[in-house]
Amino acid sequence: MKVAVFSTHPFDRRFFDAANAASGDAQSFTYLEARLDMQSAPLAAGHQAICAFVNDRLDRPTLEILAGQGVRLLALRSAGFNHVDLQAAAELGLAVARVPAYSPDAIAEHTVAMILTLNRKIHKAYNRVREGNFALDGLLGFDLRGRTVGVVGTGKIGLNVARIMRGFDCTVIAHDPYPDEAGLSAIGGAYVDWPDLLDRSDIISLHCPLTPGTRHLIDAAAIARMKPDVMLINTSRGGVVDTRALIDGLKNGRIGYVGLDVYEEEEGLFFSDLSDQPIRDDVFARLLTFPNVLITGHQAFFTREALTGIAETTIANIAAFETDGAPLYPVTAQGG
Numbered sequence: 001m002k003v004a005v006f007s008t009h010p011f012d013r014r015f016f017d018a019a020n021a022a023s024g025d026a027q028s029f030t031y032l033e034a035r036l037d038m039q040s041a042p043l044a045a046g047h048q049a050i051c052a053f054v055n056d057r058l059d060r061p062t063l064e065i066l067a068g069q070g071v072r073l074l075a076l077r078s079a080g081f082n083h084v085d086l087q088a089a090a091e092l093g094l095a096v097a098r099v100p101a102y103s104p105d106a107i108a109e110h111t112v113a114m115i116l117t118l119n120r121k122i123h124k125a126y127n128r129v130r131e132g133n134f135a136l137d138g139l140l141g142f143d144l145r146g147r148t149v150g151v152v153g154t155g156k157i158g159l160n161v162a163r164i165m166r167g168f169d170c171t172v173i174a175h176d177p178y179p180d181e182a183g184l185s186a187i188g189g190a191y192v193d194w195p196d197l198l199d200r201s202d203i204i205s206l207h208c209p210l211t212p213g214t215r216h217l218i219d220a221a222a223i224a225r226m227k228p229d230v231m232l233i234n235t236s237r238g239g240v241v242d243t244r245a246l247i248d249g250l251k252n253g254r255i256g257y258v259g260l261d262v263y264e265e266e267e268g269l270f271f272s273d274l275s276d277q278p279i280r281d282d283v284f285a286r287l288l289t290f291p292n293v294l295i296t297g298h299q300a301f302f303t304r305e306a307l308t309g310i311a312e313t314t315i316a317n318i319a320a321f322e323t324d325g326a327p328l329y330p331v332t333a334q335g336g
């Protein structure tokens with residue numbers, strides 16, 4: 001099948017080519033650097049499928065152009081599908097596929113890397129030592145042992161974070177409207193209700209999808225309930241946190257540490273080298289001014305194992321659609 005791959009970076013190409021070669025070069029990929037939106041959608045002409053990443057825009061006008069050109073499959077190379085108008089896709093007869101699980105370890109391990117970096121201030125220590133500054137003032141951390149970690153969403157990633165943090169002898173509490181009692185209790189964690197999680201956690205880590213119900217789950221009211229000096233980590237989706245409320249919480253000192261791998265307005269910002277340009281997003285620029293904020297540009301998934309899994313599952317989705325008329329992991333208007 002001819003597949004137009006949008007938002008391609010050199011690493012995508014490397015892992016897709018390797019996985020395609022391993023399956024007998026069954027698919028024909030056209031690698032495009034352009035981010036998918038209604039302006040770039042005509043580039044998909046002559047392809048039966050497109051492959052999109054998290055910051056591609058799959059809204060109704062874009063999908064109408066794709067469908068009008070004979071595209072029949074939208075193969076997302078991500079787990080999240082909040083960037084797709086699923087209703088429009090269904091009406092236009094476009095099948096949608098995703099990669100539900102590639103390496104939950106990759107995201108969980110990055111989450112823990114952020115917790116350790118923020119706590120022990122490794123990012124500051126690295127720069128100081130390179131400049132010959134061996135002073136310890138300002139680098140004081142805390143022992144993780146005995147601290148309470150609140151995990152929001154105990155799916156594949158959240159449970160992995162819970163397991164790793166139990167390894168540090170932390171108390172793990174969690175909240176999820178669809179609890180996995182057996183999974184969490186096997187790790188030694190316990191479910192609590194939402195206000196309880198906010199009240200008790202020293203570290204709060206977000207692992208729920210972005211849905212209308214979770215948009216701005218972390219808002220001013222939630223932040224006001226948190227323990228003073230709380231650490232908040234978001235490696236899920238930017239929209240789960242109200243960034244302006246977060247900035248207020250940092251300014252008034254309630255929030256002690258913030259680790260973000262995702263940002264509400266990351267589309268058009270992350271995944272590009274903008275180092276020769278001014279940052280035009282004032283809210284993001286304000287976040288960067290806080291010494292206790294650590295931001296990575298949506299890189300939690302970025303391991304060899306995860307990229308291999310993403311490429312292999314995407315190719316399996318396309319192959320299944322070709323032979324059976326439906327991808328292996330479909331997303332419907334009701335969700336994944």
Ligand code: NAI
Nearest residue numbers: 080153154155156157175176178207208209235236300301
């Ligand atoms: P999953 O589907 O296995 O688990 C998500 C869990 O969140 C489910 O158990 C669900 O019941 C729960 N949930 C839904 N609404 C909730 C709410 N209001 N409060 C608490 N929990 C709620 O998903 P998985 O694989 O664990 O991924 C979680 C999220 O991580 C994805 O949706 C995606 O947005 C994000 N992600 C980020 C990546 C990165 O590179 N930063 C890479 C991959 C995923």
